[in-house]
Amino acid sequence: xxxxEQSPPDLILQEGANSTLRCNFSDSVNxxxxxxxxxxxxxxxxxxxxxxxxxxxxxxxxxxxxxxxxLLYISSSQTTDxxxxxxxxxxxxxxxxxxxxGTQLTVLP
Amino acid sequence: GAVVSQHPSRVICKSGTSVKIECxxxxxxxxxxxxxxxxxxxxxxxxxxxxxxxxxTYEQGVEKDKFLINHASLTLSTLTxxxxxxxxxxxxxxxxxxxxGGSLGSNQPQHFGDGTRLSIL
Numbered sequence: 102x103x104x105x106e107q108s109p110p111d112l113i114l115q116e117g118a119n120s121t122l123r124c125n126f127s128d129s130v131n132x133x134x135x136x137x138x139x140x141x142x143x144x145x146x147x148x149x150x151x152x153x154x155x156x157x158x159x160x161x162x163x164x165x166x167x168x169x170x171x172l173l174y175i176s177s178s179q180t181t182d183x184x185x186x187x188x189x190x191x192x193x194x195x196x197x198x199x200x201x202x203g204t205q206l207t208v209l210p
Numbered sequence: 211g212a213v214v215s216q217h218p219s220r221v222i223c224k225s226g227t228s229v230k231i232e233c234x235x236x237x238x239x240x241x242x243x244x245x246x247x248x249x250x251x252x253x254x255x256x257x258x259x260x261x262x263x264x265x266x267t268y269e270q271g272v273e274k275d276k277f278l279i280n281h282a283s284l285t286l287s288t289l290t291x292x293x294x295x296x297x298x299x300x301x302x303x304x305x306x307x308x309x310x311g312g313s314l315g316s317n318q319p320q321h322f323g324d325g326t327r328l329s330i331l
Contacts, residue, residue, distance in 0.1 A: 134277075134319055142301055142325045149319040191239065191320075197244045198305075198320050200254045 103128045103192040107201035114178050114208050117163035122173040122204045123148075124188030133164050133196065135173050139184045146172070178208045212238045216304050216323025224331050225296060231326045233304030239284040240306035244320070245277075248301040256301075260270045260287040276315045302326045 104127040114120055124133075135147040145187040148155050150171065155162055159178075164171040175182055185205050189198035213236040221229050233243055241262050246254040258268045258279050266279035266291045276298075278290040287306075291298055303325040 132319070136322075142303075142327065144303065144322040144325075146319060146321065188253075189320075196242060197256050197259055199256075200251045 104202035107204050111205045117177045117179050122186050124171040125170050126169050126190050128192045130190040130192045134189050136187045137184050180208045180210050212321045214306050214321045214323040220327045222329045229291045233287045235285045236304045238308045243287040244305040245289050246303045296330045297331045
């Protein structure tokens, strides 16, 4: 099956800093989603982005499908941005998303 | 946007108890729902794919007799953890995909419930 790798595994930032999270995948994808899992376990859908660039407030994402990677940008980070960020992809004939291992983000006040 | 409702959010029960978790798509129909399990500090791992009106498809290593899945309608799937033991303690999350025009909708986003934290004493 498809392999999904996220980097870095852990990231500690000071409030106000910017960051870039990366997701590499081993095959072409039909669907790619970025999620934020908050401390209560809720998965918040950030972007549905199989290709191209999208922005939502301080967050933006870019997927370069031909080069098999996606980037999530967080600008002016806030403590509420803390949590785990997951990239998940749908590839080929698969019917369900495959998740990466996540990036644990900690934003310090 | 599409909403997936999952209940209960938390269960604490004694070893040997069976626990049922419900997953509902509130404002859309989904022929396919998915059940994931997440252990602390780990990613989500797919347990099974639930298809309306047919038997679920389980991932390798997941006991179908332990984790009973029923998908009786286009808006409801249930996961029953039978005779639960402490090693079944985990965070269980359901997910569903919108269908349009009868297709699986593989190019549509997958929506997730808020999860159920199961603790077996």
